Amino acid sequence: MLEELSVRNLGPIHEARIAPAAGLTAITGETGAGKSMLLSAIRLISGAAASGSRVSSGAGEAWAQGVFCVADSSADSSADGKDDAGGANGIAAGKAVQYAEDAGIEPEDGELFLSRVVPASGRSRAILGGKTVPRSVLESVAGELITVHGQTDQLRIASAARQREFLDMAAGDDTQLDAYHRVWEALAAMDERLAKLRSQEAAARQQADYLRESIARINQVDPQAGEDAELKERRDRIENAAAIAQGVSSALSVLDASQMGEGSSDAASAVDLVNRAVQALQGIRVGGVFAEQAARLESIAADLSDVVFALVQELDGEGSVEDLDRINGRIHELNELMRRWGPELSDVIAWRDKAVFEVEDLDASPEKVAQLEEEREQLYQKALQAAEALHNIRVQAAGQLGEHVSEELDSLAMSGASLRIRVTEHDGGDSPTGSLGPHGGDDIEFLFTPFPGSPELPMGKSASGGELSRLMLALELVAAEQRGGAEGMTFIFDEVDAGVGGKAAVELGRRLARLAKDSQVIVVTHLAQVASWADKQFVVAKAAQPDSGLTETTVTEVTGEARTGEIARMLSGNATETSLDHARELLDESTL
Structure with a gap:
């Protein structure tokens, strides 16, 4: 607003x-x-x-x-x-x-x-x-x-697109339009995909061959996520096996020499010494601090035993030279993959998975094309059904809109004038989608007859500026009533009262006021019968x-008496007692 x-x-x-x-605002003046x-x-x-x-x-x-x-x-x-x-x-x-x-x-x-x-x-x-x-x-x-209806603004409604939009707005067919748009977009996407497949050139086929060879190479190596990091860790352990074995053995000889096997030293190990300390403290038979310290040493002994167990597992060997050669060979294979499709191993796997889908689209095999053509036919049939549902609603709304607008025109000093809205199936020619287009399968045309006996002519080419403004008023009014409101749009009418007077002028003002019940209306007028509303x-x-x-x-x-004076001026050219009385009467009567 x-x-x-x-x-x-x-x-x-x-x-x-x-x-x-x-609601309604009037702009007046000489x-x-x-x-x-x-x-x-x-x-x-x-x-x-x-x-x-x-x-x-x-x-x-x-x-x-x-x-x-x-x-x-x-x-x-x-x-x-x-x-x-x-x-x-x-x-x-x-x-x-x-x-x-x-x-x-x-x-x-x-x-x-x-x-x-x-x-x-x-x-x-x-x-x-x-x-x-x-x-x-x-x-x-x-x-x-804003929608402006003036002599220079009416030509927009002469376009087929604007007429279709206006009819759809009056019909309130948003649900059917949305349903059609969804299936149309899917059909258009399928047609684009099929066209791409059918028009593949040598470069596209070479790309498909490259992708297939690359996928095969990656699958042959069969990389696993995180595998390269695990292999490098194992290689480091094998390469440092001697240092690991010496360090672990030295640690075990101190912690628990019995784990070293035959020939182990008879010297007491750290675990034995801690256990002896525990027994000594427990032998005191006095609680308090001695019991607490004995418990702490027991916990230490348990931790030492866990450490000893873990180190013993590491004495089982870090792998042979043959293992190292195999690991290095595997790492080399993975590095080759990452160099070509990386930089990370996860990138290689992601590239391979994406390439699989790309090959499907690039591989224009007869079977693939046939499958997509079948899917396309199913989408086309759905689009035809959605277009038919949209067509039926448009035809019904067109009949009602044309009939009611013609009735309104009779009250707007356009007796005998009529509007017919023609909804016909679009001629698609050789188009693969036939009559269907982005907005359905209909051609919509507003045909106006300005007087009895006149041939039907396209709207915008068959009416004067004033007639066209009144025609648009009738259209906006009927459309607003059919859809239950004008959605708060601001309508501006100029020259709508050209050639109108007497009772027709009152009816014109009444209809502008009706439209203004649910929307904002601004009218430029020289008629008191219009301004009074x-x-x-x-x-x-x-x-x-x-x-x-x-x-x-x-x-x-202008308000109050000033407005009464302006209405009187519009009625008779000046404010006399007679014209002022007439103006007051007109203002009192101009209510819905």
Whole structure:
């Protein structure tokens, strides 16, 4: 939701600030007062092309900024009694926030600041959250927050892609779209894999041969994780066998000579001496310190016995010269593998395991291709089923949308006008996916009949600016009602009242107010019957500045009697008692 729009030095507007209502806001004023500059400001912060000619005379640059609420929770009710659109803003705002975060911009206190600086000469700057960004980023973010329906903005709906998006939005077919997108992506990935297999050249086949030979070489050696470290440790022990044997024997001769076998010295060993000390202390038969020390010596004797046992195991030999040769040979084999596919043995094993899968893809054997083609056919059938489910929902939604829009047009001074939405199967030609594409298998076309007897023509090529604005109002209104809300989007309508008057003008205002129940709507209008429905009204007027005598454009919110006076001016050109009474009556009656 647009919380605030600020403008400086843009055309005749030297400085203005408006805080639109959460519901319907009307921008009024005499012709030529500069209402279009507010729309220009909104287009600028939406990433539109900028021109230095729009900068106010004598100013160095123009500046526009929009502050948008992107909080994903309902805000407090606004002063005019309408519920803020913050809560409904979740879906559109969520996408806008995602685009901003992708550009490195985080919302501040649930708000996004979109700004544009346009110098009198030179390139403009797009600013998001206080940071300069590419204009395309501003366009992406604003595209999720604002929809402008003016004569120059309606052409977007003429594109087939926009019409498909609008129909899907009205249909609320997110579940079916997601299901189709998943199977389509799987099908596209399979087609890419098959194409790669079928178009393999000599280099790919050579790569497959290399991988197979490498896998065979590694498998022949059959390396085991951590094996190289274990072998190097064993080699070190064998190479130092003499020193190990001498050291262990010397230690055992001191600790327990009996473990040395025949010919061992009769001298008492360390274990014997400690045991004798234990017996001597135990023989005192007095407790206290002697018993404690005897216990400590018993523990020492046990530890010494464990040490003796461990050292005896090391006397069994560290391996022969033949063992050393075999170990060195194995280490050499492993080193060769690590040199080619390492640097570590674990890297060699990981490379081999990955190469196995790569060979499967590179080996374009008939059996492999046939297997993948079978899997591809299964995916294609699933995609056809998902596309059919999506098609059925689109056809139903198209019928309802076209019928209800045509009914709305009759109340918007477009009697006899109608809209038909045609959903047909796409002609895929020679495409391997037939009629299917990334968004289903449908061609969608909005066909508009402006008056009875007129041929159906593609939307955007068969209506004037005002008619197209009213057509878009009817579309937005019916789509919002079909999907249970307009998701908090900010809609801006310009020229929607062109050629409208009387009862049709009242109905136009009523429908704008209906759309504003669940979304924010800003309308630029010259009709009192439309402005009277607004929750807030701003008047754009030219005024001579007393200090300079120059004429500047001001933007002022009107309330109370001031608003009644503006409505009266719009009705009759000036505020007479009769027009004021009529204005009060119109304001009282303009409620849903």
